[in-house]
Amino acid sequence: MLVESHTVEELRRATEDFNPSNQIEGAVYHGRLSGKNLAIKRTQPEIIAKVEMQFFQNATYHHPNIIRLLGTCLTDGPHSFLVFEYAKNGSLKDWLHGGLAMKNQFIASCYCFLTWSQRLRICLDVAMALQYMHQIMNPSYVHRNIKSRNIFLDEEFNAKLGNFGMAKCVEDDTESPQFYSTNPATWSLGYLAPEYIHERVISPSVDIFAYGVVLLEILSGQTPINRPKKKDEGSVWLSEKIKFILQSDNADELRDWMDSALGENYSFDAAVTVANIARACVEEDPEMRPSAGEIVEKLSRLVEESPEGEHFSICESSSKPLVKAGAMK
Known part of the structure; x- marks a missing residue:
């Protein structure tokens, strides 16, 4: 399906004149057009000019784990609009870190945490989107903005990667001084690969680094950069923390770090593999x-071995070493 052009009047009707009750988060609104649920994002015309529309005009670029851009609305005013496929269960960030959407009608489910099998499936879905972008698209495509806020969950909790085709829009973001703010609440920095921070190198590996941080968020329920518990301590980066945990021979280190919302309803061995x-x-x-394809292969096996709805209990002592030699070879 080609990207459609909409009028402002259509989008006003769809969102009840951008009614606050239809606001999903920030400048994104829920709307209904021709009986379909949509996510309508208000943005600047210059952002729309940078969206790589060719990816959406061609059916070969459609993937079930990538949010589709369905339409645009260009105006003479300061605001233009992008119309996206709607994800009923909000963003992964909302589920892991309790964002705005947790408090409004957009979250369909009444329990507000993700089960272990849902988490594994989300890990695999995002890896499949990356495999598609990095290894199937020709030339390969680097997303540059992989983060829990850009991963969306549909009615069935299938994960879909958002902001695909918008890599050129990210450049401006990362140039701005507040992006590199030393404020520990600036999570975005926690997703950036060292070679991107220091040398602005862009390759599929940059996405893989950010994806690794998302996996750590999913396992621990923590943000990419945590505020220090004591005033004299530095911020804790998840990408550094996992190295210490896996170097330890003590399985309890990993257990204590896992998201407490899971309780004991997860497979410890699978958690070690994902870590x-x-x-x-x-x-x-x-x-x-690793490449996205290697990750898909490993996670597919884990998802197959994890029956839906099964409750795991953690064995008291795991005799397996935490760090698997050559874990990704």
């Missing part, structure tokens, strides 16, 4: 990071 995948993704050296 090792994440650890490989956040290697300093981009050459050492």
